[in-house]
Amino acid sequence: xxxxxxxxxxxxxxxxxxxxxxxxxxxxxxxxxxxxxxxxxxxxxxxxxxxxxxxxxxxxxxxxxxxxxxxxxxxxxxxxxxxxxxxxxxxxxxxxxxxxxxxxxxxxxxxxxxxxxxxxxxxxxxxxxxxxxxxxxxxxxxxxxxxxxxxxxxxxxxxxxxxxxxxxxxxxxxxxxxxxxxxxxxxxxxxxxxxxxxxxxxxxxxxxxxxxxxxxxxxxxxxxxxxxxxxxxxxxxxxxxxxxxxxxxxxxxxxxxxxxxxxxxxxxxxxxxxxxxxxxxxxxxxxxxxxxxxxxxxxxxxxxxxxxxxxxxxxxxxxxxxxxxxxxxxxxxxxxxxxxxxxxxxxxxxxxxxxxxxxxxxxxxxxxxxxxxxxxxxxxxxxxxxxxxxxxxx
Amino acid sequence: xxxxxxxxxxxxxxxxxxxxxxxxxxxxxxxxxxxxxxxxxxxxxxxxxxxxxxxxxxxxxxxxxxxxxxxxxxxxxxxxxxxxxxxxxxxxxxxxxxxxxxxxxxxxxxxxxxxxxxxxxxxxxxxxxxxxxx
Numbered sequence: 001x002x003x004x005x006x007x008x009x010x011x012x013x014x015x016x017x018x019x020x021x022x023x024x025x026x027x028x029x030x031x032x033x034x035x036x037x038x039x040x041x042x043x044x045x046x047x048x049x050x051x052x053x054x055x056x057x058x059x060x061x062x063x064x065x066x067x068x069x070x071x072x073x074x075x076x077x078x079x080x081x082x083x084x085x086x087x088x089x090x091x092x093x094x095x096x097x098x099x100x101x102x103x104x105x106x107x108x109x110x111x112x113x114x115x116x117x118x119x120x121x122x123x124x125x126x127x128x129x130x131x132x133x134x135x136x137x138x139x140x141x142x143x144x145x146x147x148x149x150x151x152x153x154x155x156x157x158x159x160x161x162x163x164x165x166x167x168x169x170x171x172x173x174x175x176x177x178x179x180x181x182x183x184x185x186x187x188x189x190x191x192x193x194x195x196x197x198x199x200x201x202x203x204x205x206x207x208x209x210x211x212x213x214x215x216x217x218x219x220x221x222x223x224x225x226x227x228x229x230x231x232x233x234x235x236x237x238x239x240x241x242x243x244x245x246x247x248x249x250x251x252x253x254x255x256x257x258x259x260x261x262x263x264x265x266x267x268x269x270x271x272x273x274x275x276x277x278x279x280x281x282x283x284x285x286x287x288x289x290x291x292x293x294x295x296x297x298x299x300x301x302x303x304x305x306x307x308x309x310x311x312x313x314x315x316x317x318x319x320x321x322x323x324x325x326x327x328x329x330x331x332x333x334x335x336x337x338x339x340x341x342x343x344x345x346x347x348x349x350x351x352x353x354x355x356x357x358x359x360x361x362x363x364x365x366x367x368x369x370x371x372x373x374x375x376x377x378x379x380x381x382x383x384x385x386x387x388x389x390x391x392x393x394x
Numbered sequence: 395x396x397x398x399x400x401x402x403x404x405x406x407x408x409x410x411x412x413x414x415x416x417x418x419x420x421x422x423x424x425x426x427x428x429x430x431x432x433x434x435x436x437x438x439x440x441x442x443x444x445x446x447x448x449x450x451x452x453x454x455x456x457x458x459x460x461x462x463x464x465x466x467x468x469x470x471x472x473x474x475x476x477x478x479x480x481x482x483x484x485x486x487x488x489x490x491x492x493x494x495x496x497x498x499x500x501x502x503x504x505x506x507x508x509x510x511x512x513x514x515x516x517x518x519x520x521x522x523x524x525x526x527x528x
Binding site: 383 | 406411414417420421422432434438439440441442443444445460461462463464465466469
């Protein structure tokens with residue numbers, strides 16, 4: 001396997017970051033090269049106003065993608081900051097009404113981290129566990145909501161296993177109970193349809209680089225933002241509705257807007273491609289012994305496939321798979337050698353978790369890439385399994 | 395080895411990659427099936443478990459092979475170990491200082507337990523061979 005002569009890089013780590021679309025790059029370069037546009041968007045002179053017009057155009061493009069009012073969208077540095085601002089900002093704003101918060105055990109670190117912080121600050125956090133499919137039973141949520149519950153935060157598409165939560169049902173439960181609902185939609189915006197005129201979501205985090213936009217820019221949707229439900233977590237300026245200070249990065253925001261515009265036109269086509277790649281993937285591994293899908297197959301974003309091969313060490317598998325770019329879990333957790341908390345919550349043991357690999361496709365992935373990836377994967381798994389210890393008295 | 399694996403790796407040393415890719419002493423490649431000594435170490439549930447098998451006469455190890463489930467550091471360490479133990483006099487086994495592998499293969503300090511696994515298995519094999527000769 002390691003001697004395979006096909007050495008081109010194949011990127012299947014789209015859940016970590018998507019390749020920036022050429023049209024996005026072009027728009028950003030055009031902005032950076034345009035001296036007429038060089039200005040701080042907050043400046044009141046003509047160039048500043050021109051820059052602000054571009055910002056507002058991008059805000060419009062992104063709002064259109066999620067069918068939200070553009071006045072309800074603020075720019076941030078990415079989904080991590082959006083999550084921090086939404087969770088910490090709203091919890092602190094409402095602290096006088098109660099200090100009980102609800103989230104799930106399978107959230108991304110960018111959500112669980114702020115909750116850990118709030119817990120240290122005296123808030124009480126209930127962490128709901130999913131079923132073995134990674135999905136939340138909303139009956140659990142109804143039971144967990146109390147008189148003093150102020151915020152529920154549950155992600156839309158799980159970054160490790162692709163499980164899609166029934167966000168409409170979850171948001172409706174929160175609306176009925178009068179509890180604020182935040183959704184980390186970093187993995188879903190631009191990939192599946194989100195209509196915030198229909199979904200009763202109060203706060204929604206968005207990341208540009210998860211849907212072919214630039215890294216380092218994101219947004220937070222705040223329903224009826226003019227009423228201000230958040231306390232800022234950073235201080236030093238009035239940009240972005242007094243909630244998020246800092247100079248707006250014009251070229252990144254322009255790229256973000258173009259990525260949103262492209263997502264509007266390509267989303268359906270992209271989703272069809274993801275479904276085709278996923279079906280092709282499973283068709284190829286269907287008859288292989290002891291390869292299992294982690295998480296739900298019924299409610300799963302098809303662009304993320306997380307499988308395990310017991311009897312194999314994931315780190316050795318990853319090395320054998322190079323130059324294929326796949327992942328053992330969240331990239332944001334890769335410096336931590338602890339096994340994936342998401343897979344553990346599905347009921348997998350350490351051995352099963354460490355034998356798991358996530359394949360996540362992009363718009364550029366082809367069936368040929370899937371064939372190549374699986375050829376390498378199957379060969380590597382067989383190679384490692386062949387050398388599995390024998391006659392063990394466990 | 396592919397050209398890609400010949401490239402400098404930012405996590406693993408080139409020597410480690412070479413040993414990992416080579417696996418000449420893997421029991422899957424050239425198996426030992428009969429009249430052998432064997433030792434196990436590690437925990438299969440931790441995804442870190444080794445099996446060492448060898449054929450020996452009264453004086454030396456004639457053939458030694460390994461089976462393993464583990465990370466690239468462990469796999470490369472076993473390849474190195476077997477290369478250094480094959481044809482070695484039984485009395486010289488003790489002279490191999492496994493802790494040097496940390497430097498030779500650039501094993502990070504948080505993976506020190508790999509050395510303990512190897513030491514356990516080597517010691518087990520050595521005691522079996524000494525017992526046989528006395």
